[in-house]
Amino acid sequence: MREPSASRRQPWHVCEAGSAAAAAEKSSVVTSAVSKRLSQLEAQIGTPLLLRKRHGMVPTVAGQTLLEHARLLLHTAEQMDHDLKAQAAGGWGQVRVLASVSSMMGPLVPDIGSFLRKHANISVDLEEASTPRVVEGVRQGLATLGVGWSVGDLSNLEGVPYRSDELCVVVPSGHPLSRRSSVKFDALLAHELVAQPPTSALQVLMRQLAAKAGMTFRQRVVVHSYDTALRVVQAGLAAGIVPRTVAQVTGVALGLKQIDLDEPWAVRQFVICHRGESALTPAAKLLLEHLRGLAG
Structure with a gap:
């Protein structure tokens, strides 16, 4: 089984690099070869895939659609190649997992650790992302399994209840x-609060609840990690809302006081999302069943 050819990756490289010249360099070919491949694709599909602008190229709607399908196909081909080689060597392959920060700082890493101790021939590629990015990554085929907060939009995906925090x-x-x-x-x-990026699931929820109560969410600082949020709180700049597991580990070390959040939504359910049983490799099915058995 061969790796996807460089010519198949060239349109993808143009979208990522923003120009045919940069894509050619990344693909180790001349610029004219990339331009010719793009023209062939556009002629075959019958619609422009890229908009040529003064300072580079950007994908059209059709180009973006093709890009998403290409990523899925290339990832599937690479995963198939990896799994077949692993099985030929007596192994089971690899599972790519996208997971929210909260799940990784909570139960997920120990749960995957217990799985890997039982299945020494399986490897797990675990990457941290916000819940919206987790869901979108699984939908696009960038990961086989995703673990995030249950408020994510799981349309066209299957969701399996996992643990809670x-x-x-x-x-x-x-x-x-x-x-x-x-x-x-x-x-x-x-009181003034430390905020997360506006696209984070928790931030969206809190702003919605504040608006419903007719109040303003008074953010003092916007951060991208819980560790940084706790440092902001330690400095006395704002109060923060974080998972209990984070507060118990890092918050205690920083001398912060933990206060119960008296709201029903303070208890959050995690879900494991995937594109359906038919899209799961044997290794991914084993991991899913292991995590499902730990739900609660």
């Missing part, structure tokens, strides 16, 4: 809320 509030000593054992979300909105 709990959100809590963290504040530094001396904060007005530091003497409380629990707090409602609307009371928390009276």
Whole structure:
């Protein structure tokens, strides 16, 4: 089984690099060969795939559609090649998993660890992403399994309940809320908060809840990781909402106070998403069954 040829990757490289010249360099061919391949594809499909602009190229709607299918096909071909080689060598192959930060900092990594101890001939490629990116990555075929918060849009995918986690509030000593054992979300909105990127599932939910309550989400700092969020809280700049597992490990080391978030949505359900049983390799099915058995 051969790797997908460089010529098959050239249109993909143009989309990623933004120019035929950069794609040619990445493919180790001359620019004219890339341009010819693109022209052949456009003639075959009957519609432009790329818009030629002054400073490069961008995919058209048709080009973006082709790109998504090409990624899926190339990933499938590479996965097939890897799995067949592994099986020929007496192994089971590899499973690519996209997972949310919360799931990785919580139960997922130990659960995968227990799986790998039972299946020494299987390897797991685990990558961290936000829940929306997890779902989209599985939908596009960039990963076989995805683990994220259950609020993600799972249309055209199958979802399997996994474990759950709990959100809590963290504040530094001396904060007005530091003497409380629990707090409602609307009371928390009276204080400045550390925020996540606007596309994160938790951030979207909190903004929706704040708007529903007729209040403003007063963000002081926007961060991209829970570790950074805890550092912001430690500095006394804002209060934060983080998974309990994060607060218990890193928050305690930073001397932060944990406060229960008295809301039903503070307990979050994780799901494992995939494109259906027929899209799963034997190794992926084994991992899915292992994680499903640990749900709760």
